Amino acid sequence: MVAIGAVDGDAGYLFQRVVDADLLSDGRVVVADGGLSVLRFFDRDGRFLGESGGRGEGPGEFASIQKIWVVAADTIGVLDLATSRLSYFESDGSLVRTARLDLSVTTAGVGSLDFMAGVLTDGSVVIASLALGREDGLGPDRISVERFDTEGRHLGRIGESEGLVRARLGERMIGPLPFTPYPHFAAHGEAVYHVDGYRSAVSVWLRDSENEVAFPAASHDLTGAWAHLEAEVRRRGHAMYVSVLPTTPRPDSIPALAGLLVDDGGGIWVKQYVPQTDALWLTESGRTAGGSWWVTDPIGRLIAEMEVPDGFTPLRAKRDRVVGIAVDALGVERVEVRLITR
Template identity: 35%
Template sequence: MQPVTLAVRSVGPCLLASLLASSSACGDLAHQSEAVRISPEPLIEIGEMEGAEAYLFSSIGQAFLLEDGRVVVSDEGVNEIRVFGPDGTFLNSIGRSGEGPGEFSGVTGLWLTPDALIGLWDRGNLRISTYRPDGELVSTNRLRVEGEEEYSVTPEVLFGPFGNGDMALASLEFGGSPDTPEAIPDRWVLARFGPGGEPRGALGDLRGMRRLRGQPLPFTPLPRVAVLGDSLFAADGYEAGIDVRGPDGAVGRTIILPTDDRSADTDSVWSALEAELRARNREMYLGMLERLPRSDEFPQIGGLLADDRGLLWVKLYDAPGDALWLGHGPSMRPGAGGEWRLVRPDGDILGTVRIPDGLSPLHITYPDFGLSVSGIELLRLALRNGWILAVLPNLAMVMTCPALGRARGLIGGWVGRVLGAVAASALGLGVFNLLRPFPITVDGDLVMYGHLGLAYWAWSAAFATVAVALWLRDREWASTRPKKSLA
């Protein structure tokens, strides 16, 4: 059974970053340019090895957060959707195996619709359904592919919803056969469908996994697709490029990501794969491994997700960790752990995120609701992670309150000098950062060069403004209220 872990850590003074993932372990995550961190201990953990049936999962497919903090999880093994409260308590389930109303036969797509309903793609029944979180069926529509020549192969996988409610679905055409002596890639055909199941047009195709004699190779690329607004970001994984496709599927541009050359590590990668297969007693794969040519070409992209702030999370392929033969869940799920690039839709790379081993991200969001964390727990996290240091300089700002009154004295000059020193130091550091961006490291490795954000400049300017005001007041250059005349 697989537990679902929700880890939350503050992004700034007003936001929470939530990463919903299927995992057996949780650890630190750092996106240094935004100070995003995932707590080493999850605030919400759902799933048990033994216990009530509602908390036992056979094969977690997707998961996401509702606006009020409820967690929606699909269990593909039993064709069921489960809804849990913000504290992880089971609330209700949706669906069961079958072909009738409210029954599923292959749930491979789950999403939150623009009107806050649970959207569901049922591959086996070719149905698109929406439900209220309490389990009430709102709509169900069968995909209209009969008689459509361009959809000769039935769509299987949902890659994501567009901003207007349409969906990007894909069908699979297998590459090669048991008699094919060379490695042949699959072909994925992408298409756009409306929420009522009506076809809206083709979106092009992608190369899929490589197969040799009908069997997938261990280090085979997989198509990675994310949808943002009315654009589709697609990568076949063979190269470090992400095609940006418009509503009609035409490629408008390509985002190129920097990658590492792993050719020198070929032997060690294949040896590590063999060792891991032996440790897991994968005798079938070990037999196949002996007959495979050991290629020095590896995929470049191991995962692609879009968060609700319009950013792309791109996983750099990790060999041998992302090998298809070592997978634990659905093959289209991003690999666990590794390095992820945070990329804007225009291709600008914001930084590198390290996700701990064993953590497979499913949904990344920045909710505006509060989670029930005790004050003691929040203080403990603040002390352990250094957040408290961000509060201490602001105590100096509070000290200005007595000095802003009508009475002047030594306190006004003293506070002005303190704030002036803080402001000068902060502004100087900011100017230096503009000229020479700071190197940001994670676990000793350089991951990016970062600039200080607008919040830092606003904070520094506030200190400078108050310091100047106190300095002018101390010299009586600022206007004062005239004294009353006795005449």
Template identity: 25%
Template sequence: MRLLLLAPFVAASCHAGEPAGPPFETFDSAGIVITESSRPLWAESEAWSLSPEPEFVIGAGDGDERYVFTDVRGVRRLPDGRIAVLDAGSNRVRLYDPSGVHLLDFGGEGDGPAEFRSSQYLGLDGDEFVVFEAIGGNRTWWSLDGHLLRASGPFPSEDRASGTLIMVGTMADGTAVGVRDGPSGLPAYDVGLNRRPWSVWTFDLTAQVSDSLLEVPGAEGMILETGPGGTHHQRYVFGKYSVLAVSDDRVHVGSNDEYAVRSHDRDGVLRAVVRRMMDPRPTDRADLRAWVDEWIERAHVLADERGEMRDRMLELSFAPEMPAFRSMAADAEGNLWVEDWVGVGVRQGSFSVFRPDGAWLGSVTIPEGLSEDRISYYDQTIEIGPDYLLGVWTDEYGVDQVRLYRLEKPTG
């Protein structure tokens, strides 16, 4: 995605009740292009939307095991419409026709050359699949019909010592991008609230080396406490964290302390900042109570255990402000999709779409249940093409389903 310096865009007319002035402004600061949006560009008739019903649904709670998923970690749509699903629970890649009918599996649990132990990422490398394994960094290439073509062994032991590498995505030139949960050599966790940095790496899929690119803020998720009873960890509610997305020539980092995404080039140099102008929302104990109630409901805690569980969780510490957003993805055309934070962050939000020059186009509502596995520094459970959104949903029974919705873009 290439960001261009544009003059401020002035709308021909404003919607009723909207402030006058440009909806976004772009300026240069020491070679960094900064775009700040105060309101969306789309009029109601221009807004994108998803089809009311999916084109297909793959996934069942029981029955034919070819349609039962246990831990989907990646989805890909091939140019001919076939759908590939990486099910890490079975360490298999499953291939389906454009209507969702199973065609074949490849991989499987084991240590053989055509088997996986920790499959984490499914990508397309030209006209081949590539599967990345988080433990060790093994990479294997497969034909689009599921035949093993070649493999690259694990990263050297001294490289692996700096932590498990989780692959995020690839740039247009094939450069792979991954994240390690904290650089090597960090001291033990400190007493109090901890937020260890994450280390972003680039590497050549075919080589046995990787290079550190930059550090990003990690997760504000844990408090370490000591006392007469020893040391214990406490969850920190509404803690901030970073999400990453990779496009053709950028690594996008969004730390949700504020509504801002920073775009770095393949050398780690900051090139652009995209901001949506909005004030952070303060939190209070009513938010914590709402979060606890929703968490208990979603966790299906037994009725006779709910009271005690609720009392314990209401003792948790929480951040003074809500995170600015929840997750992020880059689509095939270089637009950034940033999921808005809704309520106490348990329910799914709509996605605000920012075009390649950083201007905020508007929001797209996504059907409820999009998999929460994407809420991390990596995201392969959603793929957004020019005219479709492929993703993993969890239905009301907790069953993982792969669905494809058409992305409708008015042309008038």
């Protein structure tokens, strides 16, 4: 295992807020630090090599890094939604070019919250867009999934999905329910993969068709899950959640899946939902660590069940390695590259 990050010491190893990480073809690791607005480069043994970027809106700078990805010839793409910009870098960190995303298609009058869903073989970028300004009352968000070329031009809509289930919590706030399903997206080849969390299945959007890969459905103790949630938010001192618990609708079901990856061979990884650890109120922005993951081959045949270490959130799976974020008991983030043992 390679672990990158430290509590103190050399500034190259001190992260503020890791948002993404990926592997280059020679084993080097590129890390996107959203707190510092930089890309950091490390060799395959975790030694710091240098960094690119910095906070700003000029070429090669970032206002808010959301996602990175590696494409042909180790070109690194970066999505900065605060500036609606795609930036492309060489593997040594030098800027190649930038492009402006035409996100006007995603703003249905009241605006939208956009996030990266994946990148297809031709380099086109898939953006999931959550419509803002929804009506009051219990119900799911609506998400549209849009495709853009490498110059930022809109190519069309891929599909639609339901998102977080929200309700009025207390007198002044509309927010997600604690056991709301959380949508996850990935892309590989020419296909976009989608887990809505409601069903124990992965939807695969390919050109004009949609297929589905099904997984075993689990049953959960709803009463026990709610009791654990209530005790945990009180233990953590989450005053806002504690205050709205009495008026928060209780679930009549619990999500089935809590995570999605597609590896570089087209294998599908899905995380089995555990209410005691994966409830949205107990996680950070849907990032769920550890747990059991089912792994299938590209056509959906189950080939393995992986146990991911506690505290480790996988971000990318490539060949025999997986790169992800580990958070220790003190809240210190590290990027880890782990070997996959099957």
